[in-house]
Amino acid sequence: MEKILDVKDLHVTFSTYGGTVQAVRGVNFHLNKGETLAIVGESGCGKSVTSNAIMRLIPNPPGKIADGKIMFKGKDLTKVSEKKMRSIRGVDISMIFQDPMTALNPTLTIGTQLMEGLRQHQQVSREKAKKRALEMMDLVGIPNPEERLKQYPHQFSGGMRQRIVIAIALICEPELLIADEPTTALDVTIQAQILELFEKIQDITGVSIILITHDLGVVAKIADRIAVMYAGKIVETGTKRDIFYNPEHPYTKGLLKSVPRLDVQGEKLIPIDGTPPDLFSPPKGCPFAPRCPFAMEVCNKMYPDAVELNESHQVNCWLQDERGKKLLAMKATN
Amino acid sequence: MLRYMLKRLLIMVITLWIIVTLTFVLMVSIPGSPFNSDQTSNEIVQANLERHYNLDKPYHIQYLLYLKSIATLEFGPSIKQPNQTVNDLLGRGFPISFELGIVTIIVAVVSGIILGILAALRHNGIIDYMAMGIAVLGISIPNFILATLLIQQLAVNLEWFPVATWSSPKHMVLPVLALATGPMAIIARLTRSTMLEVLTQDYIKMARAKGLTPWKVIMKHALRNALMPVVTIMGTLLAGILTGTFVIEQIFAIPGMGKYFVESINHRDYPVIMGTTVFYSAFLIIMLFLVDIAYGILDPRIKVNNKEGE
Numbered sequence: 001m002e003k004i005l006d007v008k009d010l011h012v013t014f015s016t017y018g019g020t021v022q023a024v025r026g027v028n029f030h031l032n033k034g035e036t037l038a039i040v041g042e043s044g045c046g047k048s049v050t051s052n053a054i055m056r057l058i059p060n061p062p063g064k065i066a067d068g069k070i071m072f073k074g075k076d077l078t079k080v081s082e083k084k085m086r087s088i089r090g091v092d093i094s095m096i097f098q099d100p101m102t103a104l105n106p107t108l109t110i111g112t113q114l115m116e117g118l119r120q121h122q123q124v125s126r127e128k129a130k131k132r133a134l135e136m137m138d139l140v141g142i143p144n145p146e147e148r149l150k151q152y153p154h155q156f157s158g159g160m161r162q163r164i165v166i167a168i169a170l171i172c173e174p175e176l177l178i179a180d181e182p183t184t185a186l187d188v189t190i191q192a193q194i195l196e197l198f199e200k201i202q203d204i205t206g207v208s209i210i211l212i213t214h215d216l217g218v219v220a221k222i223a224d225r226i227a228v229m230y231a232g233k234i235v236e237t238g239t240k241r242d243i244f245y246n247p248e249h250p251y252t253k254g255l256l257k258s259v260p261r262l263d264v265q266g267e268k269l270i271p272i273d274g275t276p277p278d279l280f281s282p283p284k285g286c287p288f289a290p291r292c293p294f295a296m297e298v299c300n301k302m303y304p305d306a307v308e309l310n311e312s313h314q315v316n317c318w319l320q321d322e323r324g325k326k327l328l329a330m331k332a333t334n
Numbered sequence: 335m336l337r338y339m340l341k342r343l344l345i346m347v348i349t350l351w352i353i354v355t356l357t358f359v360l361m362v363s364i365p366g367s368p369f370n371s372d373q374t375s376n377e378i379v380q381a382n383l384e385r386h387y388n389l390d391k392p393y394h395i396q397y398l399l400y401l402k403s404i405a406t407l408e409f410g411p412s413i414k415q416p417n418q419t420v421n422d423l424l425g426r427g428f429p430i431s432f433e434l435g436i437v438t439i440i441v442a443v444v445s446g447i448i449l450g451i452l453a454a455l456r457h458n459g460i461i462d463y464m465a466m467g468i469a470v471l472g473i474s475i476p477n478f479i480l481a482t483l484l485i486q487q488l489a490v491n492l493e494w495f496p497v498a499t500w501s502s503p504k505h506m507v508l509p510v511l512a513l514a515t516g517p518m519a520i521i522a523r524l525t526r527s528t529m530l531e532v533l534t535q536d537y538i539k540m541a542r543a544k545g546l547t548p549w550k551v552i553m554k555h556a557l558r559n560a561l562m563p564v565v566t567i568m569g570t571l572l573a574g575i576l577t578g579t580f581v582i583e584q585i586f587a588i589p590g591m592g593k594y595f596v597e598s599i600n601h602r603d604y605p606v607i608m609g610t611t612v613f614y615s616a617f618l619i620i621m622l623f624l625v626d627i628a629y630g631i632l633d634p635r636i637k638v639n640n641k642e643g644e
Contacts, residue, residue, distance in 0.1 A: 086545045089483075089542070104537055105559070106559070106560055
């Protein structure tokens with residue numbers, strides 16, 4: 001399958017008065033054409049920073065991409081000029097933000113905000129831009145598009161605004177769509193509608209999607225593959241099937257146990273004890289070790305290499321490493 | 335929209351009436367009369383003069399006569415400058431004061447906003463510190479001190495600009511500079527702080543994510559939102575500039591309204607006091623109304639029109 005995006009060893013740091021925060025510490029993942037990759041993890045684990053790094057929207061200073069490559073269609077996005085990057089943003093890669101209440105400019109009409117990306121990148125006439133805008137409004141399911149174009153964001157409900165945000169992101173027909181917690185700020189019934197909209201859009205346009213979320217329910221619905229992120233690193237990647245049925249990293253297992261299930265009666269939710277590490281001085285070894293019920297001595301000393309469990313499923317955990325398995329066996333015989 | 339306008343118009347008339355009444359009460363409660371300083375006139379002459387200007391009538395009649403003069407916009411003759419009516423004085427002085435005021439506002443708003451934007455974009459950089467340094471000076475130094483400093487340095491020592499009077503654009507530079515620096519400083523500081531806040535908003539990030547140029551992101555998306563508080567304080571600034579013109583006109587010997595306004599109070603020139611007060615109040619009230627309208631245009635969430643059923 002053709003890779004549309006390949007992130008290699010990405011490091012992002014933020015300089016603050018208190019020191020340097022290592023928000024993303026060597027992230028590797030790729031995205032195939034037309035698939036949906038979900039990046040899952042708790043707040044502060046670096047999901048959003050990763051997505052902003054791909055868009056090169058990290059405020060600099062204080063933030064910067066310290067190391068690594070972001071290969072998009074053969075170009076390294078960490079190296080291209082700002083001007084070139086502007087011609088990629090909105091055209092090849094688009095982004096959807098978490099809170100539709102704040103993502104739209106309150107002083108401009110929906111029509112203006114919808115069309116300005118198109119008019120910036122493609123030399124189209126007003127009428128053509130408007131026609132395209134109406135098509136997009138129709139695609140994302142907004143009734144009375146003609147009239148709605150002239151209205152302002154405060155005249156729309158939350159769900160409708162998120163549909164507008166999606167329409168804005170898709171108007172230039174991007175190949176990659178990054179959705180940063182697109183349903184978090186919406187209520188549950190609207191969430192389902194928006195997720196269905198994502199599926200519909202992917203069917204029609206074939207766009208590849210990176211979905212940033214902490215909601216495993218959302219992931220189960222629309223993701224093809226999942227990357228689990230913890231403390232600035234990706235600890236496990238696999239297909240939806242790999243992650244939900246055969247989770248191998250203790251953190252992934254913990255995440256799945258802390259989600260309520262409807263198919264099991266009277267099951268208790270088990271939270272993961274402890275808190276994520278301080279990213280001012282991240283631990284040398286596995287960052288999850290202090291919270292991990294299976295932690296060994298080696299976990300605190302060295303970060304485990306990626307282990308391939310099958311061709312789609314990778315995990316960074318000493319429990320799956322051959323050397324770690326030997327240690328376990330030695331412990332058992334002693 | 336029409337209903338709102340009518341409602342506002344009614345409120346404006348009521349406001350004006352309150353101002354007129356208060357001014358009248360203050361005016362008659364100050365001791366003295368326009369003819370006190372005339373040593374030559376004897377009692378009969380004074381009585382005749384008072385009758386001529388209706389000053390012998392009881393206060394409530396005088397008050398009604400004033401209201402009538404305001405309603406008909408005929409403020410009558412000046413007592414101290416008998417050959418001229420109040421309308422003559424206003425017609426001569428106001429265009430000059432207006433010119434000074436308008437140029438000052440334009441200079442203050444444009445330079446204040448530019449300074450504020452530059453400071454916000456180079457947050458904590460040299461431009462930021464410089465702009466805010468200028469702003470602090472501008473807020474702290476009263477305009478009459480700045481005016482004399484400017485005259486001393488730029489007019490007397492360097493001879494770049496004329497010392498006083500009002501005849502060419504070159505004459506405008508110093509008074510406008512003296513008058514505009516304070517409001518400019520306030521606008522610059524306000525623009526900077528709101529701009530900094532707006533720049534962290536999601537919609538700015540979204541505008542950048544669309545691939546817009548930094549210029550478009552700033553001018554189209556950020557500035558409009560950052561200007562909202564600036565528009566809000568415009569009303570207060572306008573009042574400040576208006577009263578500031580009195581002082582500045584005195585210092586630079588500009589033949590505007592300020593002179594008549596101050597002199598009329600010293601001389602108890604009742605028709606001129608009334609005329610200038612009403613004129614200035616009406617002007618300010620109309621300006622504040624325009625500010626409110628501008629607010630509605632800038633921010634669509636603030637509805638100016640009270641549509642029925644909404």
